[in-house]
Amino acid sequence: MVLEEILTSLTMCFFYTLMPCLLIGGVVVLPAPQNLSVQSINMKHLLTWSPVIVPGEIIYYSVEYQGEYESLYMSHIWIPSSWCSPTKGLECDITDDITATVPYNLHVRATLGSQTSAWSTLQHPFNRNSTVLTPPGMDVTKDGFHLVIELEDLGPQFEFLVVYWRREPSAKEHVKMVRSGAVPVHLETMEPGAAYCVKAQTLVKTIGRHSTFSQAQCVKVQGEPLPLALALFAFVGFLLILVAVLLSIWKMGRLLRHSCCPVVVLPDTLKITSSPQKLISCRKEEVEVCATAVLSSEELLRPWI
Structure with a gap:
């Protein structure tokens, strides 16, 4: 049994190294890439495959994708990948091609000069909601x-x-x-x-x-926590400063009010010291007495002086 497995492995190695191409009906056919898989981490999607080996030759690969819209409404059309058509590498960043959270079909083929292989299709459609999300650095x-x-x-x-x-x-x-x-x-x-x-x-x-x-x-953070007494002292100091500021504002407002709008004080001569009604009720013979009661001697002599 072990010998049979070894012979099978040797046969496969011989097939992929010494006989990379198949002869069918007299036409050389290039083998299709195998082992397609998608590695997706943090919404970065990378399609990989195994190489097609032809000694002394450089193989190019083409990648195409088909979303749900293309499959259902555009007659199963396939769209070439933005970055990998063609490419010499064995991987293709398909992140920019996967723009919706729907299943995507993917396939790859090899090209050598005028020869092209058959398309090799991803076994299961890829959906970006299967990406592996890692904690952020x-x-x-x-x-x-x-x-x-x-x-x-x-x-x-x-x-x-x-x-x-x-x-x-x-x-x-x-x-x-x-x-x-x-x-x-x-x-x-x-x-x-x-x-x-x-x-x-x-x-x-x-x-x-x-x-x-x-x-x-x-x-x-280096340092010691603020002591409670010091914190209380700082709080009281803040309150005192706040009260002082409010008093200063109130005092400044009073000064500005008296400066801009001073109170006009009437002279004594313009003030009526007795009720006008009382003066009117005096009889003619009492006018002089009323006047004497109202006007001082100095005010009576002022016209003569």
């Missing part, structure tokens, strides 16, 4: 007392859910949504002497999936 730093995170840039389709907390028992977790990577993002102002931890996961809304969370990264 992240860099957690401190800028003074500021907690800052910078996330890996995975492309415009990716968003990030960031969770951070103060490292202490029963600490409350805070959540922040970050729309793009490669940009430093401020999370929180840290307290001296405290440690803060951060973790993140990737989100892709177009396929409705998310990755697992990354390992938590923690940073600590």
